[in-house]
Amino acid sequence: MTNRFYVTTPIYYINDVPHLGTAYTTIAADVLARYHRLRGDETRFLTGTDEHGLKIQRVAAEQGLDPQVYADGLSAKFRAAWPRLGCAPDDFIRTTEERHMRGAQKLWSTIKDAGHIYLGHYEGLYCVACEAYYTEKELALTPGLCPVHKTPVETVKEESYFFKLSAFQDKLLAYYEAHPDFVRPAGRFNEVKSFVKEGLQDLSVSRTTFNWGVPVPGDDRHVMYVWFDALSNYMTSLSAPEDNTRFWPAIHFVGKDILRFHAIFWPAFLMAAGIELPKQIFAHGFLTYCGEKMSKTLRNTISPVELAEAISPTVGVDTVRYCLMRAIAFGQDGDFAIKDVLQRYESELGNNLGNLLNRVKPFTKEVLPAGEPGQPEADLLQAVTRTVDAAAKAFDDLNPTGAITIIFEVLTLANTYINDTAPWIAHKKGDLKRVATIMSPLLVVLEVASVLLAPVMPQVAARVREQLALAPIDWSKHEALWPFTLPVRPEGLVVKGGDQLFPRMEPEKIEALIKAFSPPPKSTDVTEAAPATTPSTTETTVTAAPAEATEPRVRAPIEAMPTISYEDFARLDLRVGIVVAAEKVKKKDKLLDLRVDTGDAAPRRIVAGLAAAYTPEQILGKRVVVLCNLAPRDFGKGLVSEGMILAASDEASLKVLGVDGEKIAGAKVS
Ligand code: ME8
Numbered sequence: 001m002t003n004r005f006y007v008t009t010p011i012y013y014i015n016d017v018p019h020l021g022t023a024y025t026t027i028a029a030d031v032l033a034r035y036h037r038l039r040g041d042e043t044r045f046l047t048g049t050d051e052h053g054l055k056i057q058r059v060a061a062e063q064g065l066d067p068q069v070y071a072d073g074l075s076a077k078f079r080a081a082w083p084r085l086g087c088a089p090d091d092f093i094r095t096t097e098e099r100h101m102r103g104a105q106k107l108w109s110t111i112k113d114a115g116h117i118y119l120g121h122y123e124g125l126y127c128v129a130c131e132a133y134y135t136e137k138e139l140a141l142t143p144g145l146c147p148v149h150k151t152p153v154e155t156v157k158e159e160s161y162f163f164k165l166s167a168f169q170d171k172l173l174a175y176y177e178a179h180p181d182f183v184r185p186a187g188r189f190n191e192v193k194s195f196v197k198e199g200l201q202d203l204s205v206s207r208t209t210f211n212w213g214v215p216v217p218g219d220d221r222h223v224m225y226v227w228f229d230a231l232s233n234y235m236t237s238l239s240a241p242e243d244n245t246r247f248w249p250a251i252h253f254v255g256k257d258i259l260r261f262h263a264i265f266w267p268a269f270l271m272a273a274g275i276e277l278p279k280q281i282f283a284h285g286f287l288t289y290c291g292e293k294m295s296k297t298l299r300n301t302i303s304p305v306e307l308a309e310a311i312s313p314t315v316g317v318d319t320v321r322y323c324l325m326r327a328i329a330f331g332q333d334g335d336f337a338i339k340d341v342l343q344r345y346e347s348e349l350g351n352n353l354g355n356l357l358n359r360v361k362p363f364t365k366e367v368l369p370a371g372e373p374g375q376p377e378a379d380l381l382q383a384v385t386r387t388v389d390a391a392a393k394a395f396d397d398l399n400p401t402g403a404i405t406i407i408f409e410v411l412t413l414a415n416t417y418i419n420d421t422a423p424w425i426a427h428k429k430g431d432l433k434r435v436a437t438i439m440s441p442l443l444v445v446l447e448v449a450s451v452l453l454a455p456v457m458p459q460v461a462a463r464v465r466e467q468l469a470l471a472p473i474d475w476s477k478h479e480a481l482w483p484f485t486l487p488v489r490p491e492g493l494v495v496k497g498g499d500q501l502f503p504r505m506e507p508e509k510i511e512a513l514i515k516a517f518s519p520p521p522k523s524t525d526v527t528e529a530a531p532a533t534t535p536s537t538t539e540t541t542v543t544a545a546p547a548e549a550t551e552p553r554v555r556a557p558i559e560a561m562p563t564i565s566y567e568d569f570a571r572l573d574l575r576v577g578i579v580v581a582a583e584k585v586k587k588k589d590k591l592l593d594l595r596v597d598t599g600d601a602a603p604r605r606i607v608a609g610l611a612a613a614y615t616p617e618q619i620l621g622k623r624v625v626v627l628c629n630l631a632p633r634d635f636g637k638g639l640v641s642e643g644m645i646l647a648a649s650d651e652a653s654l655k656v657l658g659v660d661g662e663k664i665a666g667a668k669v670s
Helices: 020-038 054-062 067-084 098-113 165-178 186-197 226-231 233-239 256-273 304-311 316-327 338-363 375-396 400-421 423-429 432-452 458-467 507-517 537-548 566-570
Strands: 004-008 042-050 091-094 117-127 132-134 154-163 219-224 251-255 280-284 287-289 574-585 588-597 604-608 623-627 647-649 654-656
Touching: 004 020, 020 042, 020 067, 020 251, 020 280, 020 287, 020 304, 020 316, 020 400, 042 067, 042 233, 054 067, 067 091, 067 304, 091 098, 091 233, 098 117, 098 226, 098 233, 098 256, 154 219, 154 256, 165 186, 165 256, 186 256, 219 226, 226 233, 226 256, 251 256, 256 280, 304 316, 304 338, 304 507, 316 338, 316 400, 316 458, 338 400, 338 432, 338 458, 338 507, 375 400, 375 432, 400 432, 423 432, 432 458, 574 604
Parallel strands: 004 042, 004 251, 042 091, 251 280
Antiparallel strands: 117 132, 117 154, 574 588, 574 623, 588 604, 647 654
16 A cells, blocks of 8 residues: 655745745655655645735735735745755645635535534634734733734624534544644643643634635625635645545644644534544744744744855755754754854764765775675664664654754764774775775765755755765655665766865855854943953954955045035934835836835835845845935836935945844934
C-alpha cells in the first residue's frame, strides 16, 4: 500500500509580505514533505493565502484599491517567495479562488443541513488583526487591548449565524482521549483540553458588517466568518481542480497562536459535517526578535529572501533553512540573532560539513582499489547505519531539529576518523591502497549525508552530490532514496570536486551582515553606555561610521537661502511617520508609492522619489520625518501625494531623515 503524507501550513494573511516568521512554518512543512518524498511516500504539501475579512478590506480601502486587486498583488508575493526559499508546495490555494469559495460553501451547507448552524445575534470584543472575538477574561492582563497584537479591541454587535460548538464539547473531549497524539506538543494539547473542559460557547460564523468574504449560501447579506472560510482550505484544495481527496487526513503545521482554531473549531466543523478529522496538529513556537514575536503587526520582521541573498547567492537559502530548523527545537520559541546564524555557518556548516568534503577531495581524484577495512572503518559505517535509522525516526516524529543533530554527529565522527587515520601520512608514503581504504567509508558518509540533509538543504545536497559525481535527486519521482541500505560506490567513479561549499566570510562581510540584520539600537543605548574611560561598542560604532567614506568628499558650494521668521517655520506641520506599506510605481523607476502612518485616522499616501535609494522592503517600517501640510501633488493616473518625506542628499547618496528612539507615529517634529 502506498504511504501518503499530506502536510499543510496556515494560509497566510496578506496584510504584508512574507517574513522570517511565516517562512519558518513554510520551511518546516517543506522539510517534512521532502523527507517523505525521499521515503517514497506519495506526498502533498499545501500552502496559500487567506484573503478575506475586515482586516484585508480595510487595508485595501486605505490604499484606495479594490480588495481583489490588493489581494492579487500581495498573494503573488507569497507565491513567489516560497520557491526563493527552496520550498516546493504542490498547491497554493487562495481563498478568493472560485474553487475554494465553492468548497467552503459546500462545507457550510453540509453542516447547516445537518442542523448545526442557526441564526442569532452577537455582541463582543473583537480584534481585527486576529479576526477573533475575545472574552473579558482573556483580556484581563491587557484590558481593552488584544493580548497578541496589543492593539485596541472593538465592540461589535451584529446578526450572525452560529455554529453549535457547545454541542461538540463532549465529543471533542472523547476524541482527544482516544487520540493522545492528535495535538502536539503534549503541553499544548493539555492547554486545549483544559480550554474545552471549561465549556464551549456557540461560535459566531458569519458577518454582516462587511462584505469581503465568501457569501453564506442562501443568505447573501452575510459573509462567512473568515476562520470558517480559511480553515476549509485544507479540504477545498483537495477537491479541485482535480480530485486529491485520497490525501486526507492532513498534518497541520501551525504557530501556537492559532492552535485553538485548528484543534477545537476545525475538528468540530469536520465532526458536524461527518468528515474524518486531521491526523495531527502540530503547534510550533514563535520566532522572536529581541524577545518579541516577529510579526507584521509589531513591525519587527526580517525578509528571509534578503537575508538568504545577503549571506550567499549559492548557499544562503540553505543556511537560513538550516539555522531555522536547527536552532529552534520544533515546538519551542527561539530568538533570531544574526550572530548565531554566522556562527553556525562557520562552525557547523563550514568546519564540519564543508570541511569533511574538502578533506576527502584531494585523496579521491582517482579510483584506487581499497584494502580490507579495519575496525575504525567498520565503526564509522556502523555509525552511519545507526544515523540513517535515527534520523528517519526523528523526522517521522516531526523533529527536524533532532534529525539534523543526529546527522551532524556522524559528520563530526567522520572528521575525527580522518584525524585518527591520517590519510596524508599513507599518501606521503605512497601507500595508495591504504589511502583508498581510509577514504572508502568517508565517501559513504558523504553520499548518505547528501540524502539525509536534502530535506533541510536541498541545494547544498545537490552541490555535494555534484562534487561526488553522483546523479542529482529527482524530486518529481516518488522514489524511495532513504539509504537504509548503505550505498556502494560504483567502480570507476572519481570525485569531481568543486568550489568550497561554505567559503569563509571576509570580516567586512560579517560586519555588514551584522549591521544589516541586527535590531536598531535602542535610544537609551548611548546614555546607558559604559563609562567614558572604557570605549563601549556604541562608541566604537559611532566613531567608526565616518571612516566608511574612505576618500574625503568635496562638498559643492552651498547657496544660502533667504532668512525666514520663526512664524514661517512654525507653519510647517512636521511629524514622525512610520512607513506601513511600500511598493514601486510601475513605469516610474524613481518613485515609491508609500503609505505612511502619521497619526491620522488612516495612513496617508506619499509618492516619494526614493526608489533609487531604497527598495520597498528597505523603507518599510522606517520612522521618517514627514511634511504633512504640503499641498497635494498629482503625479497623474490617480497618484496623488499627500506630503513629503524629508531626506538628505549629496552626490553620493540619498538618505531619509530618521528620528532617534521609538517615537510614535504623529509625534511633532519642531
Ligand atoms: O493566522 N514565528 O495568518 P498569519 C513563527 N490567516 N511562526 C510565525 C511567526 C513567528 N514569529 N509569525 C507568523 C493567520 N508565523 C491565518 C491562518 S489558517 C486556516 C489561517 C506563522 O498570516 C505561524 O505559523 O497571521 C502562524 O500560525 C502563522 O504564521 C500565522 O499567519
